[in-house]
Amino acid sequence: MQEFGDFANIDIDRLLKGAGEQFALMEEFQKKLDSYVGRAQDEHGLVTVEYGQEGVRELDLHPKALRLSSGELADLIKAALKDAARDFQQQIHEAMSATFGDSGDNPMKYLDDPEAAGREIKEAQSAYDRTFDDVMGELNRIRLRMEL
Secondary structure: OOOOHHHHHOOHHHHHHHHHHHHHHHHHHHHHHHHOOEEEEOOOOOEEEEEEOOEEEEEEEOHHHHHOOHHHHHHHHHHHHHHHHHHHHHHHHHHHHHHHOOOOOOOOHHHHOHHHHHHHHHHHHHHHHHHHHHHHHHHHHHHHHOOO
């Protein structure tokens, strides 16, 4: 009989418990997601932006902002929006780290290092391919023994 390497030694109960814990953590995080709001304001207080998971929540323009040219006002709005989105993203990153820790279980690590995500996907694909080949080989041997 062909061995399946480490695959045959997987503790299914531990794997399911770990997956359940990850889902519970993600559900807890999802419930708190609405509470995170990125905020930004230009240096003169003319443009204030609040940014949440749905996008821009608030855009406040001081009456003095209307004296600016349309281009200047647009630039202030874009800069404040960018800063508010960055603030929101930072809050999410910190919340994910608090929820999942800084270990390999934190899904946000892939945002910081997409190449690492690609490597892990390739490794998983390779492990899947090896396991599939092993299983198909064993099934073929069984088929030959049974003369099917």
